[in-house]
Amino acid sequence: MYNSGRGGAMTAAAETSIASPKSVSSTGEPPLPGRADLDRYIASLQDCQALAEDELAGLVARAREILQEEDNVKPVRCPVTVVGDIHGQFHDLQEMFRIGGFPPDTNYLFLGDYVDRGYFSVEVVSLLLAYKVRYPDRITILRGNHESRQITQVYGFYDECLRKYNTANVWKMLTDLFDYLPLTALVENSIFSMHGGLSPSIDTLDDVRQIDRVQEIPHEGVSTFVYDILGPMCDLLWSDPDDRGGWGISPRGAGFTFGQDISAQ
Template sequence: MRNPATSIRDIPAALRHCFTRSFLLRLGPRVLEVGEEKLTSACQLHLAMPSDLDEQIARLKDCQLISEEQVKRLCFKAREILLEEGNVQHIDSPVTICGDIHGQFYDLMELFSVGGFCPDTNYLFMGDFVDRGFFSVETFLLLLALKVRYPERITLIRGNHESRQITQVYGFYDECQRKYGGSNVWRWCCEVFDYLALGAVVDGRVFGVHGGLSPNLHSIDQARALKQEVPHDGPMCDLLWSDPDDIQGWGLSPRGAGYLFGPDITKQFAHNNALDLIARAHQLAMEGYKLMFDRTIVTVWSAPNYCYRCGNVASILELDENLGQEYKVFSAAAIGPMSTPAKRPPADYFL
């Protein structure tokens, strides 16, 4: 039995040209476990990544599906890019920060009309791309295609809905089945979910996370070791599910996952990590955003008229080169949904 590969030299020569050096170094210790045959197939898939990615983006911008084979290739390439980024992505200002989208494709296009389209604008999306809305497939695939096309200009972090369990209940799984006639697209997208970062830091001073804080995480660096399918509890679950509240210390969350945390917890975490602001999503804000705790934390909500019934406006947060903040508020797109969900979510739509 051969020893596991420990350097790029141990990886078959035919495969070295297919992937980035960083990707190969990460893969190195596992290359012989994976097997050369599977890696060769992956290499062929990588090289077959279509040169017409811009054409696919144009189709998706028109809310048109791309082929199942194109989805497969897109997801494979996205996983390679995301693997290099790790759990906490460091990004530079200026950047525009966005909250939940939830499959509201035409409202995502309205967001781009307000904030500028990628790559003209540098974006951070804080998760919950799918479920609830009628166009989760088109929404997520467009954002993923933009990530592959402009990896340095768009950052995608994981929300609590980027989960196998949640998407099987709240619409994304059923939508994939209905639009592609099977579960392959759902499965490939879920594999991408596992590679999404859990947070992002802008200029070392603004922390972006989907949900909130955890009693088991005192520094941002501790989040780097977390990477897996979202568990029912623990620090990874807390980052995706927790909410700020007007309490002292920690409290039980009515969501059944994560925690409530108060201004004392927020300010201590910000102090420990030299942060000016914590930006998060996860909670409906009727006015588009909500600042709390002496402006140390903000909820950014980017799905106007949430679930096509809530009547709220949405917002994006623009940070300039000096981290100056400007909130841009927008309403639902004039064009409405032209489809129906595969089935209505069976539970509370504020989950």
């Protein structure tokens, strides 16, 4: 089983300037990008230049079409490079691509937590989405516990969107898109991968497939009734492995801890 871990990363010293955002068309329907547009977006984003608002809106619309067709348990083929938390560290992401290879040459599985804490969450998410739309079979992007409306209002992504676009529109469109990200992946039908960990309410992969993921991630303080419906989704994104055996209450207030004996089951 893969889970993302909680590793840190170096923080960039300053933000780069971005192009002035444009307005989405009056019809409310952004133009969907073609291959030439996507290649241009990728080239710009690789230089840490954020997209204009209308460009990002079209990219998000196309990404949503792709993601909503993906299962809660996304099949992934080997060879694959598995990547944990990025947290807005764009230059770390670029270094990883430099060492491991750029899509589509390398097949990637990202385990979530693309935003918050770092200075370049917008650029990180935009680049991953551009690669996902351009090469949908060569990159898998799962949801982490920070791909959440509540969490991003506390840990920096919301403020970054306001600072770079002078509007909350970009934050809203991206957090709405996060609802469509798959929850888990299954590598070669043998390695079960997710951002967080296991759940005492999930016994089979079919249990995961039956979760309605298109919603905000439930966090702490939910009633027993609400947990029965939404808790398993929370656990997949919040639970952590632990040196102690069995199930435990997570000190983070959401999800559970679980021992190696639970993983072995």
